[in-house]
Amino acid sequence: MIKQQNIELMRALITRELKSRYKGSALGLLWSILTPLFMAVIYVYFFRMLIGRGVPTEGIIIGVFAWQFTVYTLNTGMMCVSGNANIIKKVPFPRALLPLSVTCSGLIDFMLSLVVQYVLIGFMLSLKGVFFSQLIWMLPFIVIVHTLYNFSLALFYSALNVYYRDTQHLVGVLCSAWFFISPIMYDLDFVRSKAAGNEWIADLFMLNPLAIIMTGYRAVMLPGVTFPWSYYSLAGLIITFASMIISWIVFSKLKKNFADYV
Amino acid sequence: MIAIEAQNLGKAYKLRHGSGSLYGTMLDTLQRKKTEEFWAVRHLNFQIKKGSTVGIIGHNGSGKSSTLGLTTGTISPSEGCVKTNGRISALLELGAGFHAELTGRENVFLNAALMGIAREDIQRKMDAIIDFSGLHEFIDQPVKNYSSGMYIRLGFAVATEIDPDILLVDEVLAVGDIEFQTKSLERMRKFKDKGKTILFVSHDLGAIEQFCDEVILLDHASLIDRGDPQWIISHYSKTMMIEEAHDEAHLAERRKQILEETANKRKLNQTTQNILDEVPDKPEGLHKHEHGSKALEFTNVEIVDQDDLDIKEALDPSSVKVKINYRANLDLEEVVFGFAIKSEKGQFIFGSNSALEGQEFKNIKRGDASITLELTNALPYGNFILSLSAHSADHKTQYHRQEDYYPFNVTSSKASIKYEGEFYVANTWS
Numbered sequence: 001m002i003k004q005q006n007i008e009l010m011r012a013l014i015t016r017e018l019k020s021r022y023k024g025s026a027l028g029l030l031w032s033i034l035t036p037l038f039m040a041v042i043y044v045y046f047f048r049m050l051i052g053r054g055v056p057t058e059g060i061i062i063g064v065f066a067w068q069f070t071v072y073t074l075n076t077g078m079m080c081v082s083g084n085a086n087i088i089k090k091v092p093f094p095r096a097l098l099p100l101s102v103t104c105s106g107l108i109d110f111m112l113s114l115v116v117q118y119v120l121i122g123f124m125l126s127l128k129g130v131f132f133s134q135l136i137w138m139l140p141f142i143v144i145v146h147t148l149y150n151f152s153l154a155l156f157y158s159a160l161n162v163y164y165r166d167t168q169h170l171v172g173v174l175c176s177a178w179f180f181i182s183p184i185m186y187d188l189d190f191v192r193s194k195a196a197g198n199e200w201i202a203d204l205f206m207l208n209p210l211a212i213i214m215t216g217y218r219a220v221m222l223p224g225v226t227f228p229w230s231y232y233s234l235a236g237l238i239i240t241f242a243s244m245i246i247s248w249i250v251f252s253k254l255k256k257n258f259a260d261y262v
Numbered sequence: 263m264i265a266i267e268a269q270n271l272g273k274a275y276k277l278r279h280g281s282g283s284l285y286g287t288m289l290d291t292l293q294r295k296k297t298e299e300f301w302a303v304r305h306l307n308f309q310i311k312k313g314s315t316v317g318i319i320g321h322n323g324s325g326k327s328s329t330l331g332l333t334t335g336t337i338s339p340s341e342g343c344v345k346t347n348g349r350i351s352a353l354l355e356l357g358a359g360f361h362a363e364l365t366g367r368e369n370v371f372l373n374a375a376l377m378g379i380a381r382e383d384i385q386r387k388m389d390a391i392i393d394f395s396g397l398h399e400f401i402d403q404p405v406k407n408y409s410s411g412m413y414i415r416l417g418f419a420v421a422t423e424i425d426p427d428i429l430l431v432d433e434v435l436a437v438g439d440i441e442f443q444t445k446s447l448e449r450m451r452k453f454k455d456k457g458k459t460i461l462f463v464s465h466d467l468g469a470i471e472q473f474c475d476e477v478i479l480l481d482h483a484s485l486i487d488r489g490d491p492q493w494i495i496s497h498y499s500k501t502m503m504i505e506e507a508h509d510e511a512h513l514a515e516r517r518k519q520i521l522e523e524t525a526n527k528r529k530l531n532q533t534t535q536n537i538l539d540e541v542p543d544k545p546e547g548l549h550k551h552e553h554g555s556k557a558l559e560f561t562n563v564e565i566v567d568q569d570d571l572d573i574k575e576a577l578d579p580s581s582v583k584v585k586i587n588y589r590a591n592l593d594l595e596e597v598v599f600g601f602a603i604k605s606e607k608g609q610f611i612f613g614s615n616s617a618l619e620g621q622e623f624k625n626i627k628r629g630d631a632s633i634t635l636e637l638t639n640a641l642p643y644g645n646f647i648l649s650l651s652a653h654s655a656d657h658k659t660q661y662h663r664q665e666d667y668y669p670f671n672v673t674s675s676k677a678s679i680k681y682e683g684e685f686y687v688a689n690t691w692s
Contacts, residue, residue, distance in 0.1 A: 004380070005375070005378040005379075005380065008375045008380060008381055009375040009376060009378070011375070011381075012371055012372045012375035012376070013372070013375075015368070015371075015372075016361050016364060016368070016372055019363065019364060019368065020361055020363040020364060023363040023364075023404070024363070086359060087359040087376060088336065089331070089336055089337075090334070090336060090352060090359065091334075091336065091352070091359060091376045091377060092334055092335035092336050093376055093378070256338040257337075257338065259331065259336045259337040259338075260275060260337060
């Protein structure tokens, strides 16, 4: 099923992705760590200015790093078919390798940033005299779900963008909304405290796959954070997997006419 | 063996009148506008034998590139199918997969991976690729710094070095300097010698003519004609000179009309007499193929001498008899039979047909029958090839034509003597 030549092609495409992204920049791959780091610093700093003490700094760092991975695969992945018109038109190869290679190169970046994140959060937790959650061994599983979900986003929007170029503009707008309705700069406790009396609002948040993933990361890394198991979070998990399957079906259906429309 | 086979191949594009935007599509759907279909190619049937070099010509928009795209597999057919046998490498827009930020070497790996070549394989061929492209000192530079010539040289080197079974070439030899053009033509020729199949699309009719064994003429999405390059090209180029039409649409219409006319004319003109005028001596002029409506078809052909002895066995035959069994699949008013003989080198020796000889074959009834062609032997010792044809009296329909189909030999008791010349003229000295 997975042919040797497809693996070679994946390797070449990922190399291309990584090399072309940082070619000519002095810091190179370091940017994959620096970008989320700077963003985390900015968010934490301004949040403190706005809200004062009590900002979940570790949670924001986890959220921003994970968001970077998603937003990268979404934005780059969305363009990966329409932006490679030249090879789509000239060479027959498994089309799914394009979004897959984008996801994989995003994953490589994310893994690097995860190391930095681990050190950083470990340091901050030790200042408070605590250590990582005992569930930290489950981190790889969250990463796998997160990666698969990102891959499905890349599949879905890359296919859609071939047919409707509006997609790329629409996604830009939706992305900024998504950033705010996902628990990235806040956590669900914050939502619950704000929506006192209307607990169901916090429950609805869990229908968002990113909320599942973000909360999952925090639950396995930070001590004292638990994953809020409920029918809603279960539904959110099902939505996450269902959207992966739907994306795959959509991509498979649309891919055969890519060369006509790119 | 067949390298490429197209069966009722067709590709339709939907013409979108709106902007192609989400809004436009929604609007169209709401207003129930029907999308129009445009057939880039349709009802395409052809077979390309392994080892042959076939050119595809036609006006812009006649479906050439779609045909190549369908053969490569990048575009999926809307109708029918195309089967290919062996690894395909497409020289369509050389260096198409190159990424500007990567170096030449990195791009070679990427390009090879796209074509499904193992990294080790391409590693081994790297030196040859660099040599051919002549990019020695530039191979580790990003290709964005390359000149367009360097770009193309590298693209060509990769595409041909990976040793495909089928090579698809689209308008690429027109680029590059003379030296590169010569080099690439030479490489294509080597491919040909190795028995690889080449499908060649170009507007450069000269290159097609000198390079291809056969030409396919496309116009308005359909296959108009197929056959000897010289023939088809000479007629095709005439249509380029039409000036009588005023508007584009009319011009295209007129061109198609003329193309079809000439194609039909060619088919019926392929009686032996015309071959004499049209096909000059070509050492590589042998090309076995057959075509025709098969309203009447040759079923069995035997070549014997005057005593009905197989010509292989015969010594010094005084005549060569061709016993033709045929089957008429329809009742036919009149049939003209023709023949042609070529030397083993493809040199045309002689040809004629029943109408030219004043013989009539009328009221052919449906069913099997036979006919004998008797030739007074004037051939010198050697090998020859016979072509046969049957067509309608008004020259409109070619029933069956078997070109360069039946090889036979003439053995002489003076076998050791190799006569110069195409005929043996009986001579005695006294």
